[in-house]
Amino acid sequence: MQRALDKGQSGVGRLTLWKSPLAKTYPVAEYNGDLEAEIAADGWANERLSRSDKLAVLATLDAIADSGLDPNALRSAGCYFGQSVCGTFGSETYYVASRAGKPLNDHSALSTHQSASSLDALGRRFGLSGPISSFMTACSSSANAIGLAALEIETGHQSIMLAGGTDSLSQIAYNGFCSLQVVSPDGPRPFDENRSGMCVGEGAAVLILESESHARQRGATIYAFVSGYGHSCDAHHLTAPHPEGHGAIRAMQEALTHAGLTGGDIDYVNAHGTATRDNDATESIALSKLFGDHRPSISSTKRYFGHTLGAAGAIEAVICIDAMMRGVLPANLGLETPIAGSDLDILRESQTREVRHALSNSFGFGGNNAALVFSREMSV
Amino acid sequence: MSVAITGIGCVSALGDGVAATLDALRNARHGCAIHEFERLDGTTVSAPAYLAVKPDATKYLDKRKLRRMDRLVKMAAVSARQALDHAGIETDSISPERLGVVTGTALGALNITQQFIDSWLTNGEEHASPLKFMNSVHGIMASQVALDLGATGVNLTTSHREISFEAALASAVSLLESGRADIILVGAADELTSLAHEFVSRLGVLSHSEDDAGGCQPWEARATIVPGDASAFFVLEPTSTQRKPLAILDWAQTGRGEPTHVSADYDLVTTIREGWVRSHDFRNNHEAVLQSQYNAPVVSHNGSFGVGFTTSAMQFAVNVLMLAGREAFPCLSAGEMVRTFDAPARILHENASPSCAWGACALRQA
Numbered sequence: 001m002q003r004a005l006d007k008g009q010s011g012v013g014r015l016t017l018w019k020s021p022l023a024k025t026y027p028v029a030e031y032n033g034d035l036e037a038e039i040a041a042d043g044w045a046n047e048r049l050s051r052s053d054k055l056a057v058l059a060t061l062d063a064i065a066d067s068g069l070d071p072n073a074l075r076s077a078g079c080y081f082g083q084s085v086c087g088t089f090g091s092e093t094y095y096v097a098s099r100a101g102k103p104l105n106d107h108s109a110l111s112t113h114q115s116a117s118s119l120d121a122l123g124r125r126f127g128l129s130g131p132i133s134s135f136m137t138a139c140s141s142s143a144n145a146i147g148l149a150a151l152e153i154e155t156g157h158q159s160i161m162l163a164g165g166t167d168s169l170s171q172i173a174y175n176g177f178c179s180l181q182v183v184s185p186d187g188p189r190p191f192d193e194n195r196s197g198m199c200v201g202e203g204a205a206v207l208i209l210e211s212e213s214h215a216r217q218r219g220a221t222i223y224a225f226v227s228g229y230g231h232s233c234d235a236h237h238l239t240a241p242h243p244e245g246h247g248a249i250r251a252m253q254e255a256l257t258h259a260g261l262t263g264g265d266i267d268y269v270n271a272h273g274t275a276t277r278d279n280d281a282t283e284s285i286a287l288s289k290l291f292g293d294h295r296p297s298i299s300s301t302k303r304y305f306g307h308t309l310g311a312a313g314a315i316e317a318v319i320c321i322d323a324m325m326r327g328v329l330p331a332n333l334g335l336e337t338p339i340a341g342s343d344l345d346i347l348r349e350s351q352t353r354e355v356r357h358a359l360s361n362s363f364g365f366g367g368n369n370a371a372l373v374f375s376r377e378m379s380v
Numbered sequence: 381m382s383v384a385i386t387g388i389g390c391v392s393a394l395g396d397g398v399a400a401t402l403d404a405l406r407n408a409r410h411g412c413a414i415h416e417f418e419r420l421d422g423t424t425v426s427a428p429a430y431l432a433v434k435p436d437a438t439k440y441l442d443k444r445k446l447r448r449m450d451r452l453v454k455m456a457a458v459s460a461r462q463a464l465d466h467a468g469i470e471t472d473s474i475s476p477e478r479l480g481v482v483t484g485t486a487l488g489a490l491n492i493t494q495q496f497i498d499s500w501l502t503n504g505e506e507h508a509s510p511l512k513f514m515n516s517v518h519g520i521m522a523s524q525v526a527l528d529l530g531a532t533g534v535n536l537t538t539s540h541r542e543i544s545f546e547a548a549l550a551s552a553v554s555l556l557e558s559g560r561a562d563i564i565l566v567g568a569a570d571e572l573t574s575l576a577h578e579f580v581s582r583l584g585v586l587s588h589s590e591d592d593a594g595g596c597q598p599w600e601a602r603a604t605i606v607p608g609d610a611s612a613f614f615v616l617e618p619t620s621t622q623r624k625p626l627a628i629l630d631w632a633q634t635g636r637g638e639p640t641h642v643s644a645d646y647d648l649v650t651t652i653r654e655g656w657v658r659s660h661d662f663r664n665n666h667e668a669v670l671q672s673q674y675n676a677p678v679v680s681h682n683g684s685f686g687v688g689f690t691t692s693a694m695q696f697a698v699n700v701l702m703l704a705g706r707e708a709f710p711c712l713s714a715g716e717m718v719r720t721f722d723a724p725a726r727i728l729h730e731n732a733s734p735s736c737a738w739g740a741c742a743l744r745q746a
């Protein structure tokens with residue numbers, strides 16, 4: 001991820017997972033590793049896992065290894081994940097075959113269809129016994145999962161939570177967004193005046209959240225603090241955001257208040273920035289209203305990874321934390337002409353800058369808005 | 381943190397609303413009947429099921445809104461409205477930013493998802509239906525309820541197989557605890573569509589016998605279950621509310637493996653019992669653990685409203701109604717009364733998924 005961010009590499013390319021007449025026009029961002037080999041290397045070759053489950057397991061293995069946590073310490077941990085597509089990559093194929101009257105002996109797609117399949121897999125693999133839930137709020141899912149997991153720790157109910165998101169590509173998501181005419185043939189160009197839409201992607205990311213005392217007691221390297229979480233609903237339209245960004249502003253403001261910060265404290269914003277006409281226009285309005293004269297560095301990273309839907313909030317949380325740790329902010333790939341009338345500081349190039357506090361936005365269907373604040377040190 | 385439950389709305393095979401549900405429970409009526417389900421090959425099958433009645437949606441929603449809702453969303457929207465009515469809450473009397481909606485669902489908008497796939501299989505991928513797609517997302521119930529009520533507060537959808545409702549309940553309590561809302565409408569709904577019936581039947585799980593028209597037999601070792609669908613919503617508020625609580629919810633949580641909330645202070649333990657002999661070792665063992673840990677009856681009212689991914693929300697409704705009315709409703713098996721018990725003052729509501737996840741909460745009289 002760091003390499004892609006530093007080099008400005010986009011993962012957007014041609015769809016290969018299935019055949020589609022839309023593939024020649026609309027690109028996707030597929031996971032470019034050898035998923036089957038990687039999952040088999042961890043002893044899961046014969047397990048019934050969806051593509052989304054496999055991405056979740058691999059991301060969690062990475063996170064746990066990176067945390068240096070004793071696996072036994074995970075037994076009391078809880079796990080909150082955000083998802084949107086879940087196992088539909090397999091179950092939609094099962095349905096299509098059933099509809100065509102093909103005989104089917106393997107019904108495993110029925111059990112891996114649900115979001116719980118990923119959490120069940122993680123529970124089995126790591127022996128988790130704490131609170132467990134999957135949040136399905138479309139593209140804000142994993143931001144909500146992280147925010148709610150952080151609340152579990154803040155309220156003293158848990159000392160360790162795994163929090164993240166996973167989603168694979170699927171025909172339902174790809175055909176669906178294409179049907180809404182919000183997918184760009186040229187790949188996403190967030191916050192560009194001439195943007196023509198999003199790109200559906202896939203991926204997973206996991207954060208190991210610990211209470212500060214737990215992390216310090218075991219001598220862990222603390223990358224960042226989840227210092228604020230805000231959430232709101234537009235209650236305006238099933239897919240379109242509120243034109244004035246009312247809900248988005250409330251979510252961001254609530255996250256800042258929770259963190260004990262003001263807009264002026266934010267150094268970097270990882271915007272939702274899907275590159276659709278509606279989202280980027282209203283998010284620009286919301287960011288301008290929230291920050292006023294303050295101009296934090298802003299980028300959307302959707303052109304690197306595509307829009308990974310339920311996983312996007314978690315992947316972008318990792319990007320914020322990486323920016324904070326290294327002081328290198330990713331460029332807003334694809335930006336040529338900023339949106340007319342917007343004076344936001346959208347990063348055309350990557351930028352070296354100290355980041356004390358970063359804000360990450362995730363907005364989903366139904367006007368579901370989530371905002372997270374990450375801080376290098378806790379201010380309250 | 382304890383929270384007050386001040387309103388209930390429910391649409392199930394027992395009836396439309398609290399009054400109809402109470403009447404059925406008090407009179408030991410079940411909601412099972414023989415229904416027809418369409419198969420993908422165009423044939424139909426008859427099988428016993430507890431399908432929720434068609435709610436009187438026009439009482440709460442205008443035709444313009446109803447046109448945009450399928451059966452599942454209508455059930456959810458109506459039961460959410462019923463819950464507010466039951467609590468005596470006028471939507472214009474509360475701050476929309478402080479009204480949250482938290483919904484549990486395992487399968488979500490399965491029927492609309494099927495229609496969306498059919499739209500591209502029939503017309504080609506280039507002509508898939510955008511309307512079906514935007515209504516197929518899992519969060520559609522919570523979104524539509526919020527749209528209907530103008531609720532701009534927290535809006536979540538949880539999904540974890542059989543404990544989807546209990547996960548919603550745990551999140552709602554957490555959000556109230558952290559001061560994120562003044563009122564949360566928490567509920568759950570899933571729909572027994574023909575497709576769900578066909579696919580689950582392939583696993584050899586569902587009864588197709590007309591002899592089972594009397595419904596579930598929770599205490600018998602059966603080869604199959606009798607499925608059902610329902611929607612139930614509840615108004616949760618801090619205990620400082622001026623409204624009279626129906627019951628108090630002391631805690632709600634989820635977890636995996638052995639339950640971590642063992643305590644002897646309950647008069648009654650309710651769980652999901654379906655009588656399915658193949659109902660997985662974890663679930664059977666889980667109930668054995670409950671039985672050994674609590675000096676209280678372990679009961680289930682699944683014989684009244686059937687078994688579905690989120691019908692535990694109906695069991696929760698039954699529990700709250702028992703506490704509110706200081707009464708006890710008999711448990712049914714094949715339509716016959718099989719278990720009676722004294723009116724409980726404290727109830728442990730328990731549910732478990734065969735995948736080793738559990739959800740639980742503690743309820744007591746207000």
